[in-house]
Amino acid sequence: MKKKILLFGIIILAFLIRLYRINFPLADWHSWRQADTAAVSRNFVKYGFDLLHPRFDDLSNVASGKENPQGYRFVEFPIYNAIHGLLYKLFPFWSLEVWGRLVSVLFSLISLVFLFLIVEHFSNTQIALLSAFFFAVLPFNIYYSRVILPEPMMVMTSLGMIYFSIKTLENCELRIADLILNIIFGIMSFLLKPYSLVLLLPIFYLAWKKWKFNYLKWGVLVFCCLMALLPFIAWRWWMSRYPEGIPAYNWLFNEGGIRFKGAWFYWLFADRLGRLILGYWGLPLFVFGLILEPSKKEGLFFYNWLGAIFAYFAIIAGGNVKHDYYQVIAVPIICVFLAKGAYFLLTVPSKYFSRLTCYLLFFICCLFMLAFSWYYVRDFFNINNPVIVEAGRTADKLLPKEAKIIAPYGGDTSFLYQTNRKGWSIGIEIEKFIKQGAEYYVNVNIDDPEVKWLEEKYCLTQKTSQWVIIDLKRYCERK
Numbered sequence: 001m002k003k004k005i006l007l008f009g010i011i012i013l014a015f016l017i018r019l020y021r022i023n024f025p026l027a028d029w030h031s032w033r034q035a036d037t038a039a040v041s042r043n044f045v046k047y048g049f050d051l052l053h054p055r056f057d058d059l060s061n062v063a064s065g066k067e068n069p070q071g072y073r074f075v076e077f078p079i080y081n082a083i084h085g086l087l088y089k090l091f092p093f094w095s096l097e098v099w100g101r102l103v104s105v106l107f108s109l110i111s112l113v114f115l116f117l118i119v120e121h122f123s124n125t126q127i128a129l130l131s132a133f134f135f136a137v138l139p140f141n142i143y144y145s146r147v148i149l150p151e152p153m154m155v156m157t158s159l160g161m162i163y164f165s166i167k168t169l170e171n172c173e174l175r176i177a178d179l180i181l182n183i184i185f186g187i188m189s190f191l192l193k194p195y196s197l198v199l200l201l202p203i204f205y206l207a208w209k210k211w212k213f214n215y216l217k218w219g220v221l222v223f224c225c226l227m228a229l230l231p232f233i234a235w236r237w238w239m240s241r242y243p244e245g246i247p248a249y250n251w252l253f254n255e256g257g258i259r260f261k262g263a264w265f266y267w268l269f270a271d272r273l274g275r276l277i278l279g280y281w282g283l284p285l286f287v288f289g290l291i292l293e294p295s296k297k298e299g300l301f302f303y304n305w306l307g308a309i310f311a312y313f314a315i316i317a318g319g320n321v322k323h324d325y326y327q328v329i330a331v332p333i334i335c336v337f338l339a340k341g342a343y344f345l346l347t348v349p350s351k352y353f354s355r356l357t358c359y360l361l362f363f364i365c366c367l368f369m370l371a372f373s374w375y376y377v378r379d380f381f382n383i384n385n386p387v388i389v390e391a392g393r394t395a396d397k398l399l400p401k402e403a404k405i406i407a408p409y410g411g412d413t414s415f416l417y418q419t420n421r422k423g424w425s426i427g428i429e430i431e432k433f434i435k436q437g438a439e440y441y442v443n444v445n446i447d448d449p450e451v452k453w454l455e456e457k458y459c460l461t462q463k464t465s466q467w468v469i470i471d472l473k474r475y476c477e478r479k
Contacts, residue, residue: 003125003129006129007113007116007129007132010112010129010132010133010136011109011112011113011132011136013136013137014108014109014112014135014136014137014145015105015109017136017137017142018101018105018108018142018145018146019105019146020142020146020381021381022098022101022102022105022146023095023097023098024097024381024383025097025383025386025389025418026038026097026148026414026417026418027383027384027385027386027388027389027414027418028380028381028382028383028384029143029379029380029381029382029384030147030149030323030325030380031384031412031414032412032413032414033149033323033325034100034147034148034149035057035413035414035416035417036056036058036073036413036417037080037081037100037148037149037150038084038096038097038100038148038417039055039056039057039058039073039413039417040054040055040056040073040078040081041078041080041081041082041084041085041088041096041100041148042085042096042420043055043056043057043071044078044081044082044085044086045085045088045089045096049082049085049086051077051078051082052238053070053072053242054072054073054074054078054081054245055070055071055072055073056071056073056413057071057413057416057417057421057422057423058071058413058416058422058423058424058425059071059404059422059423059424059436060411060424060425060426061244062411062425062426063247063248064243064244064245064246064247064248065248066243066244067244068244068245069436070244070245071245071422072242072244072245073245074239074242074245074246075246075247076150076154076191076192076193077191077192077231077232077235079150079153079188079191079192080103080150080153080192083103084096084099084100084103084148087099087102087103088100097148100148101146101147101148103153104145104146104147104148104149104152104153105145105146105152107145107152107153107155107156108141108145108146108152108155108156110156110160111135111145111152111155111156111159111332112132112135112136113132114156114159114160114162114163115128115131115132115135115159115332115335115336116128116129116131116132117163118159118162118163118166119131119132119336119339121166121170122295122297122298122301122302123295123298123340126343126346126347127336127339127340127343128339130338130339130342130343131332131335131336131338131339132335133339134334134335134338134339134342135331135332135335137370138277138331138335138370138373139279139370139373139374139376139377139378140276140277140324140331140373140377141277141328141331141335142377143377143380143381144325144328144331147325149325150192150193151193151325151328151329152328153188153192154189154192154193154196154328154329155328155329155331155332157185157186157188157189157192157196158185158189158196158199158329159332160181160185160189161182161185161186161189161196161199161203161228162199162202162203163185164178164181164182164185165182165203165206165221165224166203166206167182168182168220168221168224169203169206169207169210169221170210179220179224182224182228183224183227183228186224186225186227186228186229187227187228187231187232189228190228190229190231190232191231191232191235193329194232195312195315195316195329196329198308198309198311198312198315199305199308199329200225200308201304201305201307201308201311202301202302202304202305202308203221204221205299205300205301205304206301207221209299251318251319251322252316252318252319253315253316253317253318253319254317254318255317255318255321255322256318258317258318258321259314259317260314260317263321264317264321267320267321268313268320268321268327272324272327273327273330273334275372275373275376276324276373276376276377277327277330277331277334277373278334278338278369278373279368279369279370279371279372279373279374279375279376280368280369280372281364281365281366281367281368281369281372282338282365282366282369282373284341284361284365285337285338285341285342285345285362285365285366285369286334286337286338286341287341288340288341288342288344288345289336289337289338289339289340289341289342289344290337290341292340292341292343292344302333302336302337302340305333305336306333306337309329309330309333312329312330313330342362342366345358345359345361345362346358346359346362385444387444387466387467388409388414388415388418388444389418390466390467391415391418391419391442391444391466391467392407392415392417392418392419392420392442393418394462394467394469395407395418395419395421395440395442395469396418396419396420396421398461398462398469399419399421399439399440399461399469400439401421403421403439403440404421404422404423404424404436404437404438404439404440405419405421405422405423405424405438405439405440405441405442406423406424406426406427406430406433406438406440406441406442406472407419407421407423407424407425407442407443408424408425408426408427408428408443408445408448408450409425409444410425410426411425411426412425413425415442415444419442423438424438427441427443427448427450428450430450430454430472434472438472439471439472439473440461440469440470440471440472441454441458441468441469441470441472442467442468442469442470443467443468444466444467446463446465446466446467446468451468451470454470454472455468455470457475457476458470458471458472458474458475458476459471459474459475459476460476
């Protein structure tokens with residue numbers, strides 16, 4: 001009973017702190033990627049839930065290098081977007097952005113429960129509760145648990161896959177319900193982010209530990225993997241029919257040959273792990289967790305999980321160095337080793353170390369870890385350029401609903417998203433875009449030479465000290 005009360009308290013704490021700035025405009029950290037995701041959801045609401053043809057707002061060739069007049073957006077299978085859009089359509093009393101963040105928060109809370117169950121299965125309730133606590137309060141995870149991205153759902157589905165794989169492997173008699181849930185969570189995880197395949201490593205370790213060379217039982221696991229992979233393979237085949245909607249992705253693997261270079265180690269292990277996630281002072285707890293002897297039941301399971309994350313860092317080297325949200329998949333296992341290190345400090349025998357000193361060290365490490373991590377992560381919540389929000393809302397009020405617009409912002413779709421219109425996130429080829437249907441031009445950089453040129457040729461719809469809206473359908477002569 002006490003265990004359930006504590007876990008429930010951690011869940012409530014996690015939920016409340018994730019409500020921070022829940023209703024802010026979609027212009028915070030990584031707003032370009034969030035805007036692309038939210039645009040797919042919004043277009044489902046506008047034009048129907050066609051999951052096989054997801055579309056976002058950008059009609060340019062920036063993402064894929066190919067002309068994309070339909071605005072196709074083929075990345076992860078749009079499960080997250082369908083849930084997001086459906087909830088907003090059914091309950092429109094909150095904005096699309098609030099619903100997107102709440103959906104992510106919900107998936108994060110389910111992830112917390114799965115993490116608790118996995119750790120409790122191998123360790124003990126205390127370490128499981130500590131793992132859940134760290135998952136709830138790490139500032140890096142707080143932010144990335146309430147973004148409009150598929151990552152929170154991917155973390156939840158991958159943890160669900162691991163949990164039900166454990167249940168499938170550990171039960172003496174095969175239960176169909178566990179098997180089906182294992183396959184379902186695997187399907188969703190791979191469809192959302194195929195790199196979650198690396199998490200099969202700790203699952204295979206458990207299978208080897210339990211079955212060794214029992215090929216008949218291995219067949220069950222292979223069957224589950226194949227069933228989970230088939231929808232992903234089908235989705236990739238379907239995507240290949242729409243190359244204009246597939247963003248360039250080769251850079252993800254080893255852009256600039258950065259893998260295992262000094263910069264790779266610095267960005268991933270010093271900057272992201274040491275600074276952003278662990279706030280420097282979490283490193284002692286993490287190291288204590290690494291050196292603490294695992295229980296017999298646990299074996300090398302958590303080390304294999306950590307090894308899978310290292311393999312992922314190495315395989316997707318370019319993506320991990322370039323974007324910090326790629327490390328979200330590593331947070332659960334980081335929390336496990338933090339919890340093991342904390343448990344070591346809190347339970348170490350007094351004949352070896354001063355109990356008071358250990359308690360004090362635990363408190364200081366936790367306090368400074370959260371404080372210093374928050375010091376850096378807090379800026380993620382800020383609206384970096386509020387002008388694009390104001391200009392976008394103005395354009396949304398003034399312009400026809402189906403008008404296509406040019407909203408140049410260096411290829412970043414954040415500004416285009418704010419206008420609630422389809423169009424182009426770059427300028428330069430204005431005449432070409434007009435031929436393709438562009439009707440209005442909106443820019444927040446009023447000193448841009450392109451703005452001066454267009455002002456001389458086309459009529460102004462509105463001009464302020466911060467933005468300009470130009471009607472590309474009407475020529476105007478200036479005296």
